[in-house]
Amino acid sequence: DAGVIQSPRHEVTEMGQEVTLRCKPISGHNSLFWYRQTMMRGLELLIYFNNNVPIDDSGMPEDRFSAKMPNASFSTLKIQPSEPRDSAVYFCASSFRGEADTQYFGPGTRLTVL
């Protein structure tokens, strides 16, 4: 069974460019989470979806960040315009409510904004 799939694994872009990160959750899971990991702040929850509906986006840093989940098997996290301080590893995780919300993480996307 495939785990959570994220693409790209690495992204290098210049300040001001649009960045789109992609995630495919585990089949059958109905909750999806986006996290950001930095040395300074550790792991932070950005947003999470339940049944494709955003439930809590209080962690999204600012309006430059947006996330969508058009269907149960795909989600995107977009940064527009990107800034150097957005450089981090972005993780996607999924879970199935009813399993007491154990989250399974993807391998992450390492984003570098020059």
Add this chain to the structure above:
Amino acid sequence: AQSVTQPDIHITVSEGASLELRCNYSYGATPYLFWYVQSPGQGLQLLLKYFSGDTLVQGIKGFEAEFKRSQSSFNLRKPSVHWSDAAEYFCAVGTYSGAGSYQLTFGKGTKLSVIP
């Protein structure tokens, strides 16, 4: 609000020695408790979890953790460390808000180094 404290930023142990990684949480009720491991350049892998019942839980790779309500702790242990256990370990608590919103709060992590 809930919080998780991992007091040790970095621990070094010799291969074959025992290991204990500390985790303390702050929450009004009994939360769901997790330990994850992250190898360099990798995502987080679930080691074990506690929801209810037996306070000593067994996980993968020979790890175990004990939930102690009186101490608000969920320490991770392994009797004999292998060089491949070198990684960063994260404790996390899962909680629901009154509105049904679920949140997983992570500690800052403990980096484990293993020396031959």
